[in-house]
Amino acid sequence: MKKRIIFLSQLFDPEYSIKGLALCKHLNNLGYEVEVVTTFPSYPKGKVFDGYRSRLKNTDCEGAIKVTRLWSYITGSKGKLSRALNYFSFFITSLSYLLFCKKADVIYAYHPQITTGVSASFIKRIRRTPFISDIQDLWPESLIAEGASAGSKASRVIRRMVNFSLKNASKVVVLSNGFKTYLVEQGTPEDKISVIYNWCPEERRYLEMTLKSSSQHDGEPKVFLYTGNHGPLQSLESVIKAFASVPKELAKFVLVGQGAEKSQLKALAAELNIENVIFKDFVAPDMLVGLVRDADVMVCHLKNDPLFDITIPSKVQAYLCSGKPILIATGREANELVRRAKAGLSAEPENAESIASAIRRFAEMSDNELYQMGRSGQEFYQSELRQSSGFKSVTRVIEECL
Known part of the structure; x- marks a missing residue:
C-alpha cells in the first residue's frame, strides 16, 4: 500500500511558492500518495485569482495529486488584524478537515505562516500522525523586526504557538544554518533539524x-x-x-x-x-x-x-x-x-x-x-x-x- 503524505500549506500553485506542486509531483513519482491541503490562491494581491471562486471546500486534481482547497478569510487589506484573520481562519478550516479526512502517514507542514505547524501539532496529538515543520520565517521575530514589541501580548502568544509546534514536530526543516543555530539555542534538539536550502521554482x-x-x-x-x-x-x-x-x-x-x-x-x-x-x-x-x-x-x-x-x-x-x-x-x-x-x-x-x-x-x-x-x-x-x-x-x- 502506498504511503500517504499530506502537504499542508496556505500558499500553493498558482501562487509563487518555493515548495509546491513540483515537489508534490516528485513525491508522487516516487510512489507516494500525495494530497495538498491549502486555501484559494490570492497572494500577493489579496484577491482570489481569476478562475477560482472562494467556497467552503473545493477538490480538484493536478495529475495524480489531489488538491483540497479550504475557505479562509481573504482581503486586500495589509493591516495586522486582517492578516491575523487570514491565518487564523485557515487554521480553523484546515484543522477541521485534517481531523476527519483519510489519515496520512506523515504531514509536511510548509511554514511561511505559523498556523500550519499548529494545525499539524493538534493532528499529531489526536491522530498520532507525525509531521515535518518546514520553517521559512522565524516568528515572532519577523513581527518584531517590523516594529512589534517583543513583550506584547501578540508576540507572547505567537511565541507559545511556535514552541508548541516545534515541540510536537517529528522533524524540522530550515532554510539556513543560522536558523538552525538559533532554534538550537532556543531549545530545539539539534538532531531534529535539517538545513535544506531553498531552490528556484522557475x-x-x-x-x-x-x-x-x-x-x-x-x-x-x-x-x-x-x-x-x-x-x-x-x-x-x-x-x-x-x-x-x-x-x-x-x-x-x-x-x-x-x-x-x-x-x-x-x-x-x-x-x-x-x-x-x-x-x-x-x-x-x-x-x-x-x-x-x-x-x-x-x-x-x-x-x-x-x-x-x-x-x-x-x-x-x-x-x-x-x-x-x-x-x-x-x-x-x-x-x-x-x-x-x-x-x-x-x-x-x-x-x-x-x-x-x-x-x-x-x-x-x-x-x-x-x-x-x-x-x-x-x-x-x-x-x-x-x-x-x-x-x-x-x-x-x-x-x-x-
Missing part, C-alpha cells in the same frame, strides 16, 4: 534563458531589477535614495511587485524627483522571466536587523539561477552565499551611500564583466542549490518519519 526557465554576453547597451543605462514584496522588512527606501544620487545616464531601477509600502515608495520617488526609478505591478512568475532577461543586475535588500543575519531570502537563489549579477544588501548569511558564488557586490543594508557606491561600481563594469559574474552565480547554483538536490533532501527527511 529553475528550468532561468537556466534556459539566453544571457547577455556582449555589449548591448549602446549608451543606455544599466538596468537594476528588484522583484518581490515592497514591505517594511524589505526597507526599499534606502535603495531609492541611493538611485537618487546616481546619474540617470548610468543606471535605472525597476521595481516589480506589490506590498504594504509601495505607495510610500512611489511618493518618495516623486518627492525626490527621480527619473531613473520605475514601478511595475505584480506579474506572474512565468512572465517575470522576460524582465529578468533584460536586466543587468538584480537587487536584494532587507532591513538592517539581526534577524536577517541568519536568513537567506528566496530571491537570492532565484537571482543566482538567473545568471545575473546581484547587488546584495542584507545580513551576513545571504551575503556570504553570494560571496562564495562570486556572483555580485555587497552593500550595507539601509545605507544609501554604500548602496550607491555599489551601483556605480556595477555601472562601470563592462557587459562581459557582468556576464562572467552572473555566470559564476549560475554555476554555483547548479552545483550547490539545484531543485533536484533539494527534492532528495526533502525526501530523505520524509522517509525518516515513516
